[in-house]
Amino acid sequence: MSVLEVRDLTIRFGGLTAVDGLSLQVNEWEIVGLMGPNGAGKTTAFNCITGFYKADEGHVLYRDRDVTVLPPHRKAALGIARTFQNVGMVKSETVLENLLTAQHTKTGYGPFKALTGASVVRQRERDLAAHADAILELLGLTEFRDWPLGSLSYGTLKLLELGCALATDPDLLLLDEPSSGMGPEESDELGERLLALRRELGVTMLLIEHHVPLVAAVCDYVYVLNFGKLLAQGDPDQVRRHPEVVAAYLGGEAPDALAEALDEETV
Amino acid sequence: MATTELLSPYDAGASQRRASITGWLTRGGAALPIVALVLLLPKHSGDWTNDAIFAAIYAMVGLSMNVLVGYTGQISLGQQAFLGIGALTAANVVHSGTNTPDPFTFALGMVCAVAVSAGAAAVLGGIALRIRGLYLALVTLVFGAVTADAVFTIPSLNGNDAGVSAYRPSAIQTDFSYYVFALVMVGLCVYVDVWIRRTKVGRGLIALRDNELVAGAFGINVLGYKLLGFVLSGAMAGLAGGVFAFWSQEFSDKDFTAAAGFNKALIFVVMVVVGGLGNRAGVIAAAAFFALLDPIFSGIASGTGWLNFYTDHKAYISNIIGAVLLLQTVIFNPGGLGQVIRPFTRWFAGHPFSLHDEHGDAAAAALGGGSDVRA
Numbered sequence: 001m002s003v004l005e006v007r008d009l010t011i012r013f014g015g016l017t018a019v020d021g022l023s024l025q026v027n028e029w030e031i032v033g034l035m036g037p038n039g040a041g042k043t044t045a046f047n048c049i050t051g052f053y054k055a056d057e058g059h060v061l062y063r064d065r066d067v068t069v070l071p072p073h074r075k076a077a078l079g080i081a082r083t084f085q086n087v088g089m090v091k092s093e094t095v096l097e098n099l100l101t102a103q104h105t106k107t108g109y110g111p112f113k114a115l116t117g118a119s120v121v122r123q124r125e126r127d128l129a130a131h132a133d134a135i136l137e138l139l140g141l142t143e144f145r146d147w148p149l150g151s152l153s154y155g156t157l158k159l160l161e162l163g164c165a166l167a168t169d170p171d172l173l174l175l176d177e178p179s180s181g182m183g184p185e186e187s188d189e190l191g192e193r194l195l196a197l198r199r200e201l202g203v204t205m206l207l208i209e210h211h212v213p214l215v216a217a218v219c220d221y222v223y224v225l226n227f228g229k230l231l232a233q234g235d236p237d238q239v240r241r242h243p244e245v246v247a248a249y250l251g252g253e254a255p256d257a258l259a260e261a262l263d264e265e266t267v
Numbered sequence: 268m269a270t271t272e273l274l275s276p277y278d279a280g281a282s283q284r285r286a287s288i289t290g291w292l293t294r295g296g297a298a299l300p301i302v303a304l305v306l307l308l309p310k311h312s313g314d315w316t317n318d319a320i321f322a323a324i325y326a327m328v329g330l331s332m333n334v335l336v337g338y339t340g341q342i343s344l345g346q347q348a349f350l351g352i353g354a355l356t357a358a359n360v361v362h363s364g365t366n367t368p369d370p371f372t373f374a375l376g377m378v379c380a381v382a383v384s385a386g387a388a389a390v391l392g393g394i395a396l397r398i399r400g401l402y403l404a405l406v407t408l409v410f411g412a413v414t415a416d417a418v419f420t421i422p423s424l425n426g427n428d429a430g431v432s433a434y435r436p437s438a439i440q441t442d443f444s445y446y447v448f449a450l451v452m453v454g455l456c457v458y459v460d461v462w463i464r465r466t467k468v469g470r471g472l473i474a475l476r477d478n479e480l481v482a483g484a485f486g487i488n489v490l491g492y493k494l495l496g497f498v499l500s501g502a503m504a505g506l507a508g509g510v511f512a513f514w515s516q517e518f519s520d521k522d523f524t525a526a527a528g529f530n531k532a533l534i535f536v537v538m539v540v541v542g543g544l545g546n547r548a549g550v551i552a553a554a555a556f557f558a559l560l561d562p563i564f565s566g567i568a569s570g571t572g573w574l575n576f577y578t579d580h581k582a583y584i585s586n587i588i589g590a591v592l593l594l595q596t597v598i599f600n601p602g603g604l605g606q607v608i609r610p611f612t613r614w615f616a617g618h619p620f621s622l623h624d625e626h627g628d629a630a631a632a633a634l635g636g637g638s639d640v641r642a
Contacts, residue, residue, distance in 0.1 A: 051483070052480060052483065071483070072480075073489065076483070076485060082484050084481070090473060090477045090481060090482075091478075092473065093473060101467075101474050102485045111466075114466035114468045115459050115463065117458070117461070
């Protein structure tokens, strides 16, 4: 059974077709990459899978359940977590408060019960804080616990955002360029971390990523988008050598690149 | 502070909170003058009691504005409507004529004031869900004006324009005992506010204020929580309205229509901003300040022989002071009065005294600038 299946997804903005008949599948325990040049429609597809945009055509299935029209918070409650390209967290709050906010659907008390300050609410709040501390420890961010977000570096913010996504207790994690703004070493570290997360928490992942070494290191399968259409798919090594993918990233016409690639192979 | 106990990261936050017994005693001692000012002055001066009740009512409205503007990030230029709806409902439910109501009827009146006002806020919230900024401000402004002019002027609800009497039950008949009752109601609002802030309710509201996309990704029902913000705000303002009715001992539409209503709406917005958005203590202090502005100025004016001049111009004077303070806050001090007094409020809450508090500064800075996260 696939965790996520996207069937013929099409999203149009006015005359522009941002995503055109995209189909993809993410199986249990897989880490799947979604690549493509800028403006290829990767983030748009993400926004549609997570419910922020409405699909014009096509379906999104989560564990065989059609979730195409569910709003974002319902999908989050089902276990679909996401991160944002330019860090999506509650800026005016501290690190700890962000991790608590991310556990919104796991609180176990209703909003009106909360206002009574009942003992069960106090107990649950302590549990949530303990869980937040465990996540901080897992990511090595414990020292930043009570820091406001504004004083954290970009790399720490990216990592914390991953922590917030984990705090929602995800089953499927959608990461939008998790390595952006990171150097090669940090990005290697991130790769290790993602693999460890899958090993320890059993999270399935779909990630948008440009950094080829990272994709090669962690992804089991890769889809490449260009101008909203699926250009290629396969395991990372296959896709990396795919002539049209090379052309899409480097510019130029596919036949030329193809010829060059063939030349190289014949030599 | 026993810093050696900070070994476990789990206790770090909790340990920083604890003050020693002498620390708490010092804080208790320092709080005495404030308690004396709040309790004893109204007890021994009849004029002050009346004004102090009014300040308590404004404090409740301030807290209601804080929920809506401070936490939820919405705007309301029609909050006086909820105050009025609460007052109208309480007076009409109790409907005791010239008699003293029994405690049960009085309590029922207060509960109905809260419920009806919360319901009205749900209607406004429902309309406001998908609009923001200038248009939301306009809708709330119109809501306030229309409610005042169309609902409060219905003769059967406002005692045929003569006002509906609202006498207090015998137990809280005197001004001072009613003041204590009003303080208990403020305490109730503070309690609710504390638990809003400590639980997922406040975190949800603040998350959607900062960024609706992020809130959605965190599993927060953005539309539902926005509506909840309106309802909680309306409920608190409705309670304030109930207290207002029995303070003035009548509901009169003239307190909420035309200039009187608009002035209130304006002051309510000004006081929550000057107090500091999202800052409970600051908002209460600012609300009390604006409520007591008139009595204090009248006192000063009559003492110095300027009473006639003041009475002739008092409408502009409080508005000008409000406008100046608003500008001062927005330009120089976006955290408001709450940010200024934060070292003290934190100290009273058991933290060590510190003039530099990173979290507070960041919150103030975050309120100053918008969020730039996009999906």
